[in-house]
Amino acid sequence: xxxxxxxxxxxxxxxxxxxxxxxxxxxxxxxxxxxxxxxxxxxxxxxxxxxxxxxxxxxxxxxxxxxxxxxxxxxxxxxxxxxxxxxxxxxxxxxxxxxxxxxxxxxxxxxxxxxxxxxxxxxxxxxxxxxxxxxxxxxxxxxxxxxxxxxxxxxxxxxxxxxxxxxxxxxxxxxxxxxxxxxxxxxxxxxxxxxxxxxxxxxxxxxxxxxxxxxxxxxxxxxxxxxxxxxxxxxxxxxxxxxxxxxxxxxxxxxxxxxxxxxxxxxxxxxxxxxxxxxxxxxxxxxxxxxxxxxxxxxxxxxxxxxxxxxxxxxxxxxxxxx
Amino acid sequence: xxxxxxxxxxxxxxxxxxxxxxxxxxxxxxxxxxxxxxxxxxxxxxxxxxxxxxxxxxxxxxxxxxxxxxxxxxxxxxxxxxxxxxxxxxxxxxxxxxxxxxxxxxxxxxxxxxxxxxxxxxxxxxxxxxxxxxxxxxxxxxxxxxxxxxxxxxxxxxxxxxxxxxxxxxxxxxxxxxxxxxxxxxxxxxxxxxxxxxxxxxxxxxxxxxxxxxxxxxx
Numbered sequence: 001x002x003x004x005x006x007x008x009x010x011x012x013x014x015x016x017x018x019x020x021x022x023x024x025x026x027x028x029x030x031x032x033x034x035x036x037x038x039x040x041x042x043x044x045x046x047x048x049x050x051x052x053x054x055x056x057x058x059x060x061x062x063x064x065x066x067x068x069x070x071x072x073x074x075x076x077x078x079x080x081x082x083x084x085x086x087x088x089x090x091x092x093x094x095x096x097x098x099x100x101x102x103x104x105x106x107x108x109x110x111x112x113x114x115x116x117x118x119x120x121x122x123x124x125x126x127x128x129x130x131x132x133x134x135x136x137x138x139x140x141x142x143x144x145x146x147x148x149x150x151x152x153x154x155x156x157x158x159x160x161x162x163x164x165x166x167x168x169x170x171x172x173x174x175x176x177x178x179x180x181x182x183x184x185x186x187x188x189x190x191x192x193x194x195x196x197x198x199x200x201x202x203x204x205x206x207x208x209x210x211x212x213x214x215x216x217x218x219x220x221x222x223x224x225x226x227x228x229x230x231x232x233x234x235x236x237x238x239x240x241x242x243x244x245x246x247x248x249x250x251x252x253x254x255x256x257x258x259x260x261x262x263x264x265x266x267x268x269x270x271x272x273x274x275x276x277x278x279x280x281x282x283x284x285x286x287x288x289x290x291x292x293x294x295x296x297x298x299x300x301x302x303x304x305x306x307x308x309x310x311x312x313x314x315x316x317x318x319x320x321x322x323x
Numbered sequence: 324x325x326x327x328x329x330x331x332x333x334x335x336x337x338x339x340x341x342x343x344x345x346x347x348x349x350x351x352x353x354x355x356x357x358x359x360x361x362x363x364x365x366x367x368x369x370x371x372x373x374x375x376x377x378x379x380x381x382x383x384x385x386x387x388x389x390x391x392x393x394x395x396x397x398x399x400x401x402x403x404x405x406x407x408x409x410x411x412x413x414x415x416x417x418x419x420x421x422x423x424x425x426x427x428x429x430x431x432x433x434x435x436x437x438x439x440x441x442x443x444x445x446x447x448x449x450x451x452x453x454x455x456x457x458x459x460x461x462x463x464x465x466x467x468x469x470x471x472x473x474x475x476x477x478x479x480x481x482x483x484x485x486x487x488x489x490x491x492x493x494x495x496x497x498x499x500x501x502x503x504x505x506x507x508x509x510x511x512x513x514x515x516x517x518x519x520x521x522x523x524x525x526x527x528x529x530x531x532x533x534x535x536x537x538x539x540x541x542x
Contacts, residue, residue: 019431026428225412228374229426230402230477232395318394 031242050254056197063189081142092140106145208305248302324350330380340366356516358533364516405474409486413458420454426477444472464495
C-alpha cells in the first residue's frame with residue numbers, strides 16, 4: 001500500500017526532466033502562437049534585424065572578393081631567383097623541377113644564360129661590349145608566378161624563406177610591395193566588417209529587446225497571474241527567449257538573402273569585366289562557415305536581447321524579494 | 324497554520340496599509356477577514372501569498388517564516404496557496420480549461436494528470452460542460468467559479484479569497500460560500516476577505532475585523 005502511494009507520488013511529481021521537456025514544448029507552441037498573432041510587428045522586427053546584419057555580412061563577403069578582383073585585374077605577383085654563376089645546367093634543371101612540384105607556384109619559367117645574355121644585349125645597347133667578354137657573366141634566372149593568396153598574412157614570409165634556402169640561389173627578388181599593400185587594405189576591410197558587426201550586433205540586441213519588451217507589455221496580465229499561480233522566472237522567461245532567438249535567426253536569414261541577391265546582381269557585370277581582362281573570375285559567395293556563423297550569431301543576439309528585456313521586466317515586477 | 328507577529332506594511336507611497344497586526348489562523352480553519360475597503364484586507368492576503376513583503380514583523384505560514392523564503396523558492400511556496408481575486412482575473416484569450424490548468428502547467432504536470440485534475444476541479448464548481456468555451460462567454464458567477472477551480476486545482480493547503488462575492492447577488496454569493504465550505508471540510512485552511520455583512524452573518528465562522536490597518540476584533 002505504502003509502496004503504491006510512493007509510486008503514485010513519484011509518477012505525478014512534476015519536477016522531472018520530462019516535465020522540463022514538456023514545458024519547453026509548451027513554450028515553443030506558445031511562442032509560435034504569439035508570433036502568429038503579432039505577425040506584422042514581428043515581420044518588421046525581423047526585416048530590421050536582417051538589414052542590420054546584412055551590412056557587416058556584405059562587407060565580409062566584399063572583403064573576401066576584394067583580393068580576387070584586384071589580382072584578376074592586375075598582374076600576378078612574381079618571384080625571381082638568380083642562381084649562382086657557377087651553377088650547372090643540370091643543377092638549374094633540378095631546381096626548376098622541384099619548384100614545379102611546389103603547389104604554391106603557378107608557372108615556373110627558366111631563362112638560361114644565353115637567352116638572358118641575348119635579352120640583355122637587345123635591351124641595353126651594350127651588345128658590342130658584351131661580345132668582348134670571354135665568358136657569359138649572367139646566371140641562370142628562374143621566374144615564377146605565384147598565387148596571390150600565398151602572400152596572405154605570414155605565408156609570404158615563409159615562402160621567401162623557403163626560396164632563399166634553395167642551394168645555389170644567389171639572390172631572390174619579389175615584386176610584392178603592391179600585394180602587401182593589398183593585403184593591408186584587405187585586413188582593414190576585415191577589421192571594418194568586424195567593427196561594424198559589433199556595433200550593429202548591439203543594435204540587433206536592442207531591436208529584439210524592444211520588440212520583446214512590447215510583447216511583454218501586451219501580456220502583463222498573463223504573466224502576473226502565472227506568477228501568482230507559482231510560475232518560476234524561468235517559466236515566464238522561456239517563451240520570450242524562444243521568440244527572441246527565432247526573430248534573430250529569421251533576421252539572419254533575411255541578411256543572408258540580401259547579401260546573396262547582391263552577389264547574384266553583381267556576378268554578371270563582374271564576369272563581363274574580368275572577361276575584358278581575359279580572365280574568368282567568379283565572385284566568392286557566402287561560405288558555409290559564414291552562413292552558419294551568421295545564423296548562430298543572429299539567434300544568439302536575439303536571445304540576449306530577449307533575456308535583457310525579460311530580466312528587466314522581472315526585476316521591475318519583483319516586489320517580494322530583495323534578498 | 325498562519326501567524327502574524329506585529330506586522331507592519333508601509334507602501335512606497337508612504338501609506339501605512341497594516342499597523343502592528345498580530346493574529347493566528349489554525350490549520351483547517353475557516354476565517355472571515357472583514358472591514359471597509361482600504362482597511363488592509365487585501366494587503367494582508369497579499370502578504371500571505373508572498374506578493375508583498377512585510378515592512379516590519381513576521382508572517383509565518385506552515386512553520387515557514389516568509390521573510391526567509393529565498394527568491395527562487397517563492398514560486399514553489401505560492402503553489403501551496405490558492406488565490407481568488409474579486410475581479411477573478413481569468414485570461415480571456417484562453418479557454419476555461421486552459422485557465423484552470425495554468426497552475427498545473429506552470430508546475431510541469433503531465434498532460435493526463437492535468438486533464439484529470441482540471442476536470443475534477445471544474446466538476447466541483449459545476450462547470451465541467453463549459454471547459455472549451457472562453458471565459459468571456461460566461462456569466463460573472465460562472466467566471467468566479469472558474470477562478471475558484473483554478474485556485475483549488477493544485478490542491479493547495481490554504482485558500483485565500485479577496486472579495487470573492489463582491490460582484491454577485493446574494494443567492495450566487497451563498498453558492499460560492501458553500502463551495503468554500505466544501506474545501507474547508509476536506510482540511511483546507513480558508514481565509515476570505517469580504518465586507519459583505521449579510522454573508523458573514525449566515526455562516527458561523529471566526530471573524531477578524533480590520534480597520535485602518537489594525538485588528539479591531541477577533542471572534
